[in-house]
Each structure stands twice: as structure tokens, then as C-alpha cells.
Amino acid sequence: MSVPHLTTIGFDADDTLWQNEQFFRMTEQRFVAMLAEHGEASQVSANLLEAAKRNLGMYGFGIKSFMLSMIETAIEVTDGRVPASTIAEILAAGRDMLSHPIEPLPHAHETVERLAGAYRLVLITKGDLLDQERKLAQSGMGDLFDAVEIVSDKSAATYARIFSRHGDGPQTSMMVGNSLKSDVVPAIEAGGWGIHVPHELTWAVEHAEAPDAAPRFRRIADLGELPTLVEAIARTG
Incomplete structure (x- = not known):
């Protein structure tokens, strides 16, 4: 039996699923x-x-x-x-x-809900443990994720470890997020897919050059485009 092209999808939280x-x-x-x-x-x-x-x-x-x-x-x-x-x-x-209420970004809930079950979904986010847990609970998306990883930093080693723990390794995994530096580049360096969903506001520390030449780099306008992209990648690899 051949190994599936894509089994696991990681999502960033802040400014990917909700405003931050x-x-x-x-x-x-x-x-x-x-x-x-x-x-x-x-x-x-x-x-x-x-x-x-x-x-x-x-x-x-x-x-x-x-x-x-x-x-x-x-x-x-x-x-x-x-x-x-x-x-x-x-x-x-x-x-x-x-204490500010959560403001989900467009298409966030329906996209995560649509992909849940068909793929292993992992929330991978930086930040304070209690605050991130609060936001996830208020978002109404907590039950849709198979795992939650709140990390101190995001590197290629971080993604290799998480996707091996919760999936079949980075080669069959994808990371989706608004930060090129934290979500996209290191996921690609680990061997996975890096999907950039730009946000109009990005902290200066998170700026990085887009890895346009990388075969596993993709950019989408918003999360509403993600299911179609996932289907294409899962079908063709």
C-alpha cells in the first residue's frame, strides 16, 4: 500500500484563524x-x-x-x-x-470543520499557554483539532518533531499560516508543505522573504481557498 501524499495539516492560530x-x-x-x-x-x-x-x-x-x-x-x-x-x-x-473576545478570520471555522476527519489537524502556535488555550476555547474550533502544540519557537526541528508525533512525518504534512518566517519557511525546510495565508498586519519580527522557488510553497488569498488546494496536493503530491 502506498503512503498517502498528505495526511496531516498544521494550522497557526494568531492572525491565521483569528485576529491578533x-x-x-x-x-x-x-x-x-x-x-x-x-x-x-x-x-x-x-x-x-x-x-x-x-x-x-x-x-x-x-x-x-x-x-x-x-x-x-x-x-x-x-x-x-x-x-x-x-x-x-x-x-x-x-x-x-x-480578555478581548475572539474574532475569527473569514472562512476559518468552516475550513477547519471541512478538513477535520479527512486529515489529522494540529494547531501549532506560539505564545502564552493560558491565553492560547483561552482563545482556542472561545473560537469554537477546539474540538476539531486532533492535537494542540503551544511552542516557544517554530523551527524546522519543531515541525519535524510535531509532524512525526502527530502524523507520518513532515513529508506528508502541511503547515498553514500567515507568517513566512515562523509558519512557512521552517515547515518547508523540515520537508513539508508551507502554505502562506497573508494577513494585512504582520509584526516586524515575523517578516521574511517568500521561498518562491521552493516546490512545496503555495500562497492563498484566504482560508476559503485551502480545501481546494489540499485536495489538489493530496491527489498529485
């Missing part, structure tokens, strides 16, 4: 306004980005890491004189992000 980056942008604007008397908006944003980059290795991805980076930036741009009231406001902004 827009809430970070809104909170950043709120943060910049708090510190308006201490620096230009562009400079405060630049300082925040640098702090977030520095802190990824220690705090990881997610809202809590972002909150700590905002506090660090506030201390920096005020030369250590940031008032307690501003720290309290930053914490309140973070809590607002952590």
Missing part, C-alpha cells in the same frame, strides 16, 4: 499616548520594538511578554521616573488584551 496583531497595534498606540510627553511616538514605538526583540529569549511570545516590554520601555524613556499610575495603566491595557 490588530490588538497589539491598538495597545501600542494607547501606550505611546501614555508617554507622549516623554518622546515622539515613532521613537517610543522603536524603543518598544527593540525591548520586545531583546525579551523574546527570556519571556517568549505573547501578551504577558508584551506587557513587560512596555513597562521596560516606559522606565527607559522616562529615565526611571515613570509614575506608578502609568505602570498601572500599562497593566490594565494588558488585561484588556487578555
Whole structure:
């Protein structure tokens, strides 16, 4: 019996299945306004980005890491004189992000529902454990996935391990996501398919060149196009 061309599909969560980056942008604007008397908006944003980059290795991805980076930036741009009231406001902004209702992206639920059962579906996402579990539960898609992997980073080794654990290995697997750097390129490097679903907002840290020459790279306009693409790949390999 021949090995199927495609058995397992991995989905990114944030900005692939539901909105995420827009809430970070809104909170950043709120943060910049708090510190308006201490620096230009562009400079405060630049300082925040640098702090977030520095802190990824220690705090990881997610809202809590972002909150700590905002506090660090506030201390920096005020030369250590940031008032307690501003720290309290930053914490309140973070809590607002952590309690914001989920906003599924177009075609997300119906596409996942359509593919469930025919393929092993794995949610593979970075971020804070509790927050990602909350969002998945609120999305109504939790029961459609065969497995959920919340990871600290996404690399070729990450995908090789996950697709071997939950599928038949990366060669018969596909990763679907909005980030070329995290979802697409490393999945292809692991030997799988990488399907790019662009989102209008992408964090600067997630930017990467599209692997246009890679045979297993595809780009679709939205998740509504995914079932047809999956059928074609499963049929032809």
C-alpha cells in the first residue's frame, strides 16, 4: 500500500484563524499616548520594538511578554521616573488584551470543520499557554483539532518533531499560516508543505522573504481557498 501524499495539516492560530496583531497595534498606540510627553511616538514605538526583540529569549511570545516590554520601555524613556499610575495603566491595557473576545478570520471555522476527519489537524502556535488555550476555547474550533502544540519557537526541528508525533512525518504534512518566517519557511525546510495565508498586519519580527522557488510553497488569498488546494496536493503530491 502506498503512503498517502498528505495526511496531516498544521494550522497557526494568531492572525491565521483569528485576529491578533490588530490588538497589539491598538495597545501600542494607547501606550505611546501614555508617554507622549516623554518622546515622539515613532521613537517610543522603536524603543518598544527593540525591548520586545531583546525579551523574546527570556519571556517568549505573547501578551504577558508584551506587557513587560512596555513597562521596560516606559522606565527607559522616562529615565526611571515613570509614575506608578502609568505602570498601572500599562497593566490594565494588558488585561484588556487578555480578555478581548475572539474574532475569527473569514472562512476559518468552516475550513477547519471541512478538513477535520479527512486529515489529522494540529494547531501549532506560539505564545502564552493560558491565553492560547483561552482563545482556542472561545473560537469554537477546539474540538476539531486532533492535537494542540503551544511552542516557544517554530523551527524546522519543531515541525519535524510535531509532524512525526502527530502524523507520518513532515513529508506528508502541511503547515498553514500567515507568517513566512515562523509558519512557512521552517515547515518547508523540515520537508513539508508551507502554505502562506497573508494577513494585512504582520509584526516586524515575523517578516521574511517568500521561498518562491521552493516546490512545496503555495500562497492563498484566504482560508476559503485551502480545501481546494489540499485536495489538489493530496491527489498529485
